[in-house]
Amino acid sequence: MLTVSDVSIAFGGFQALRGVSMVARPGSIVGLVGPNGSGKSTLLNIVSGIYRPDAGKVRLNDKPLPLGRIEAVAARGIGRTFQVPRLAQRLTVLQNMLVGARDQPGERLFDLFLRPGRVAAMEADALARSVAILKRLGLVEKANDYAGNLSGGQQKLLTMGVLLMSDPQVLLLDEPAAGVNPVLIEQQVEFLRSLRDEGRAIVLIEHNMEMISNVCDVVYVLDAGAVIAEGTPAEIRDNAEVIQSYLGQPA
Numbered sequence: 055m056l057t058v059s060d061v062s063i064a065f066g067g068f069q070a071l072r073g074v075s076m077v078a079r080p081g082s083i084v085g086l087v088g089p090n091g092s093g094k095s096t097l098l099n100i101v102s103g104i105y106r107p108d109a110g111k112v113r114l115n116d117k118p119l120p121l122g123r124i125e126a127v128a129a130r131g132i133g134r135t136f137q138v139p140r141l142a143q144r145l146t147v148l149q150n151m152l153v154g155a156r157d158q159p160g161e162r163l164f165d166l167f168l169r170p171g172r173v174a175a176m177e178a179d180a181l182a183r184s185v186a187i188l189k190r191l192g193l194v195e196k197a198n199d200y201a202g203n204l205s206g207g208q209q210k211l212l213t214m215g216v217l218l219m220s221d222p223q224v225l226l227l228d229e230p231a232a233g234v235n236p237v238l239i240e241q242q243v244e245f246l247r248s249l250r251d252e253g254r255a256i257v258l259i260e261h262n263m264e265m266i267s268n269v270c271d272v273v274y275v276l277d278a279g280a281v282i283a284e285g286t287p288a289e290i291r292d293n294a295e296v297i298q299s300y301l302g303q304p305a
């Protein structure tokens with residue numbers, strides 16, 4: 055279980071997060087919504103190890119995460135995507151997937167020279183896992199296309215696939231549906247549900263409220279760096295404070 059406790063961070067004099075707490079259980083999808091600038095991406099930046107908070111803790115299965123150390127946090131099983139897909143545009147879809155495989159023994163000289171059989175077996179395993187994930191994403195026919203030639207929506211699907219190659223317990227997804235056509239959003243939704251059914255925890259930033267309502271078990275609403283509401287999508291929809299602050303309408 056991912057547990058964020060009382061996290062605060064300021065940039066210069068600007069308080070971006072103030073005492074934010076959040077829980078993401080295995081086998082659940084947690085939505086993170088709120089107006090632009092409310093601190094959603096900053097929270098993911100902290101959980102994924104990019105920033106060290108000024109105060110507060112983040113734990114995975116009761117063990118504190120080494121915040122501020124991206125590689126160390128990733129190695130604990132936390133993976134993240136960004137609003138703009140970060141793919142190697144001039145590598146193929148399959149090559150991008152293989153780059154995503156964590157801890158490849160072929161990267162270590164010792165293994166390469168002294169345990170070539172093990173390296174070959176691990177590479178065959180990474181290849182098989184890549185193909186299996188690409189099938190789940192409906193991208194297997196594109197395996198040999200350059201990532202840069204995929205549509206924006208397909209690139210977002212591929213970033214999720216690359217992330218899954220490192221087998222994360224927690225996936226942090228920053229606006230996966232933005233700019234994506236409805237057919238591919240439906241495909242994302244199916245994929246997210248399958249990840250949840252595997253027991254992974256997903257934290258999803260999204261402005262698409264239909265998607266949030268469709269897939270989330272619980273939703274947190276941030277406003278000006280603080281959590282102003284938490285509950286099921288239906289509870290959030292009916293929350294007067296949320297309606298006022300997030301949708302800018304009188305309750």
Ligand SMILES: Nc1ncnc2c1ncn2[C@@H]1O[C@H](COP(=O)(O)OP(=O)(O)OP(=O)(O)O)[C@@H](O)[C@H]1O
Nearest residue numbers: 065066068070088089090091092093094095096097
């Ligand atoms: N590295 C930084 N330096 C200075 N200010 C920052 C930094 N990162 C975030 N901020 C500020 O913190 C606030 C929260 O930003 P953040 O990107 O977390 O918001 P958001 O809720 O994700 O917004 P959006 O929906 O537009 O992506 C913003 O005012 C932003 O300018």
